[in-house]
Amino acid sequence: MKIPFNKPFQTGLELSYIEDAIQRGHLSGNGYYTQKCQQYFQEKYQFGRCFLTSSCTDALEMAAILLDIQEGDEVIVPSFTFVSTANAFALRGAKIVFVDSQEDYPNMDVDLLEELITPKTKAIVAVHYGGYPCEMERISALANQYGLMVIEDAAQAIDSYYLERPLGSWGHMACFSFHETKNIQCGEGGMLVVNDLKLVNRAEIIWEKGTNRSSFLKGEVGKYTWVDLGSSFLPSELNAAYLFAQLESLEKIQTRREAIWLSYFNFFQSQSTRDSILPIAYLENLLVFDFQVMSLNNQANSHLFYLLFENESSRKAYIQKLDESGIMAVFHYQSLHKSDFSKRYFPDQYQRKLPNADRFSGTLLRLPLFYELPELLGN
Template sequence: MNPFNKPYLSGKELHYIEDAVKRGKLSGDGYYTKKCHDFFITNYGVKKVLLTTSCTDALEMASLLLDIKPGDEVIMPSYTFVSTANAFELRGATIKFVDSRKDHPGMDEQLIASLITPKTKAIVVVHYAGVACNMDVIKELANKHDLFVVEDAAQAIDSYYKGKPLGSIGHLGTFSFHETKNIQCGEGGLLMINDNRFVKRAEILWEKGTNRSAFFRGEIDKYGWVDVGSSFLPSELNAAYLFAQLESLKNIQEQRKNLWQHYFESLTEWTKANQIQLPFVPNFATNNGHMFYLICKNSEQRAQLIAYLKNQNILSVFHYISLHSSPYFLNKHDGRILPMSEVYTDRLLRLPMYYELDVNHVINVLLSYGE
């Protein structure tokens, strides 16, 4: 079976893991954690970053940093992964889901304003498939209503909005290094802290509610429990693996974007003939080659395509089930119909995308569909 995803090895992962073992410190915040932090600060010009065990953890840290409490309202897209909502649901927030755009699965920025009330505290932006939302519109709303902006950039490593790295534009940004992402370490994540108000507390939350990081920098003579927190930091083994991937970022990105472009150009006429939509990238955004998806004309066509590809030993998959209609949230939803979110739930199909993919094989099989 041709897999949907295959984690890529740059070649230095095991070498750096062995080096981490020989250094004798395997718990978090060691040599390779600092190497990863420095990479993001140097290459993306951000104030502060912290590696986490997952993007889920980074989102939960963001929720804690914003001091989300019961009764606070948080606006986010319905068409997203459950972690985006869970992080704020855990703090007692009231989630207000916004519909997707007609031309892209990302949130419809024009619908956000109607959801803002005096109880709204934050807008959580999800850069679906690594393609930016319109951050000027979102930032203007946030400034006008004194709201926080969190960027869920789980899929958006090395992708930009008008030249600005995604994850660096809101007050906080979160990334995933799950094995399905462009850059991965099996399980991992990162929190970008773009507002100085949150830097000191973020370190404390990261280290189980203690000021341990300040102690090891020699800023205080002892450390203790000073706030809430959890064990959000990954081990040095994960950080060592991740650093090898980060060193190969340019090469990985170039290959993935080439694969994406080959899909797009090769399937243009075929999609028109089969009433299928190709991905759309707005002119303010870049494409980081994270995902190649198709929007089928209906759910039946998607099911047929999945079965057809599987019969040819190619695994393709659909994506999110709209969170507003999920079993957990259904009775909590305010009843608004989110038609575009449902369209993507029913019709979006993801094709295989990974560094070593034989993209021509997948394309040729697709082109034979319907003959």
């Protein structure tokens, strides 16, 4: 039995909705299914204006344009994150200032943020790793104190909550991913949420390649033209139709993922020798396993399950044993402050010591977690 790291789930309605989109005769972006998906998020989570994009990377790049990032501006970003989180702002000329992770979880350490703020700081990008919420109340208060913008990188955080508020509703903007590895997916896709209503009109222009096409389609102008920066950020109606089928099954998908997550948690809590293909004998160097505080304050979405090993060599040994058992497991991000790009363009950041980000980079291991995962754990 070969078990992949991920297998995209299909609800069974994707093809029929795609066929319906074809029959409607509108295959480019911002049609019937795009509107239905955006309306779903706005109504279910009380988000501001939602804009479907071709990827979360596109959503982040839209956010960077909306912030009017200029050369010399500084943006605070966790070192332990995907490259798109930082790249979107570096593309606009920003200096990326990296913040370390918490000691006990990969999210940014909010205690370290204030010392990184300078007169050049323009924004804080809060990444909700694994769908587990950053301390958004504290981040928002700090941003208000210093007049900064907050962008939530909620790529992994659909249907997660903090203090009973959905992630994606806290920041001035938020970015989601619908990549095939996410809980809800359409192969490739994303979404920008604009909660600051002052930014909505310009976001619509940027989304439409820098034109006022939306105003033209609403009859507000007689013709449309180039009025601002922008790009081709819209996904096709085929992607949106696929995504809407997923959204209709959100509760079912989330319930199944939570059950799998809890199976992992219970298994490693007991480290049972019952019938399982997870090689228990090679866990002596395991330090901790993933945790989620399922409470009103922190409601995570069972996006991933990780193990944390004593060192990189013990992680490598366990990856090898899993591979021999037919299980694909992967490690995650490499510290961005230690990247070749940072060494060339942000040498002062490359020199900094961010021990927690480096520790997670070297010792964290993600296990398979997808809807159709077989019963590995003997449950």
